[in-house]
Amino acid sequence: MRIRLIGLSILVAYVRANKYNFNVVSLTPNKNSLCVKWNNNVQLLTSSIKPLFTGTVDTDKLDKYKYVICNESGEIIEEENFERTYSEESSKTNEVYNRKTKKVTIPEFPEPFKPMFKMSSKKFQPFPKDTIYNVYAECDEEGYNNLINTPFIEEYEPNQLKINCTMSIISPDNAYKSTGLMHLLGFGSRRYRKLSWSMKFDKKFLGRKSIKLRGVANDPTLMRENLSIELFKSAGVPVQSGTYARLIINGDVYGLYHMIDSLNGNWLANCIHGDNKAQIGFSYNIVSSPVEGPYAELKYLGDSYDKYSTGIYEVDEYDKNTVKSDDEPAKWKHLIEFTKLYDNWVKNYGDDTSDKAIEELKKFFNIESVLRLMAVESLILALDNFWLVMSNAALYYNPERKNYQILPFDFDEVMSGDRDSVLIDHDTYMNDCGNWAHNNDKFFDHYFTKNLMKHPQIKERYDVIIAKLSRETYTPDQVSFYVHAISDLIKDDIEWNFKAIDNLDFYEDGLANHFTLKEFEGNLDKTPVDYDSSKNSNDAPYGIVQWAELRSNGCKEYTKSTDTSNNSNISDDVDISGSQTSMAITITTLIILAIQCLHFILF
């Protein structure tokens, strides 16, 4: 009898009390708690990894619910403005307060050329496509206050302080936490109050040791840098992957950020060489100061490293197994070698239009890769990058191929027309997709790119590349399709993002923008955002689709008689898909076949 009673009570409990799990990210985690509300019940959630709050509700039936901001005793302060429906799926997902959980398909751009690099490895994959991350940091208070109040120590001297932080990154299906260091990024970007940050982790995040959080504060669409990177990728140019993230540091809510990989040794090993343990080579940042100069022109300046270490180049990565950190000559060796090789090539083959000139250049330089890079820069009209001003790019010595290549980064002055740059001819640039960057020699003579493009075969290959990109990839239709898909993903965060600036009560002379949701939407398509000094520091003279239309039409016109039937790479025609295993399988198959033949002949 006793046994039966227990059995019955278990049965009753089983029928009546179900468990419902809730996981939700707070966007005000330092101020208040979160609760879940259903029917007329409210239950407090708890947080072990901020800003994620979790909890389990025991009740017989729960269908509709909401998250609410509440205080520690469960008193409601604010409610979400929509109702959610409970499902198996929602119980396993980290949801976000006041953001609908949605699935968005982000389209890919056509890739008209042969891939040249792995771009990822087993341990280092591009970020998942339809995710917005939630990044939260608690940093050493004193160091943090120092950075946000004085991003520049002197007028042109960036504050390089590194601060200790505990960082967590919450995605729909994961909650990550690590200690590490943070510092401020960039030069131009630290003029904005919506500061850009670097995070270095003690424990890897998705195979990464560090990430950059870029504020993209000057862009009403927050998409120009994302789109630029996707275009480089579609052309097969190795470039850092990215995604979007909401950022909160020490309770300061910064808004929506572009979270991207940093160009470092780990990225080089995984994305150029396709293996997290690969030996890496040497990378040098190319740093010019437009418009007065000095410019890093990749000119040979003699064999002494101190001619190069004047600020126009920076040694970024080198093989730490073979080179000691204080061995300056060894660290600079490859930059000097490259400029010398190129100098010799210009002297010996500068006026040689035969194929021999190309054969010789190919021996030490990845021509194909730089031409693809220049074609993309041309389409987006990159005002602060390699071709126009020799900046925001790196020269990399690739030890696997034993040649040099150019790697691009930082695209925050793109798709906004010529902005009256004195380096560009305002009247002709729109339809000029070959010489637009070589229009003004007054400030520097574009020694590197001019000598490259002087060769008819190289120019011809460049024309094929830009002809194909402007017809197949960077078309108004493809671009429109792409930006609207991203808009579906981030639209609900846009107003929150633009308003966040008013709650950052530091760095008062930092530049600030107050774009609106309407401006965001219009500027995706064909509506410019005019300059309004009463609320903004920036304008956006072309919509993204509008720019794609004007520029791709200009480049189509420019290449209207280009024959694109020969789409062969001019250099580095390697096959990166075939792995060693498939090679081994082929060899085994051949051996088996040979044995069978022998067998047939002999018996």
Ligand SMILES: *[C@@H]1O[C@H](CO)[C@@H](O)[C@H](O)[C@H]1NC(C)=O
């Ligand atoms: C929560 O709010 C209620 C109503 O405002 C207040 O009485 C209570 O003290 C608050 N509890 C806490 C822990 O702040």
Ligand SMILES: *[C@@H]1O[C@H](CO)[C@@H](O)[C@H](O)[C@H]1NC(C)=O
């Ligand atoms: C960070 O914390 C570690 C350990 O507490 C300490 O040794 C180090 O000096 C700190 N670094 C900074 C930049 O404050």
Ligand SMILES: *[C@@H]1O[C@H](CO)[C@@H](O)[C@H](O)[C@H]1NC(C)=O
């Ligand atoms: C651009 O955003 C989309 C949507 O989040 C993402 O799938 C893609 O990886 C992003 N690309 C970059 C370079 O940030």
Ligand SMILES: *[C@@H]1O[C@H](CO)[C@@H](O)[C@H](O)[C@H]1NC(C)=O
């Ligand atoms: C095709 O173009 C490549 C690269 O420019 C060149 O090396 C090759 O000779 C061309 N092939 C033909 C058949 O013209």
Ligand SMILES: CC(=O)N[C@H]1CO[C@H](CO)[C@@H](O)[C@@H]1O
């Ligand atoms: C995709 C593509 O066109 N790849 C070509 C690269 O160049 C070689 C010859 O130089 C061709 O065989 C490949 O087909």
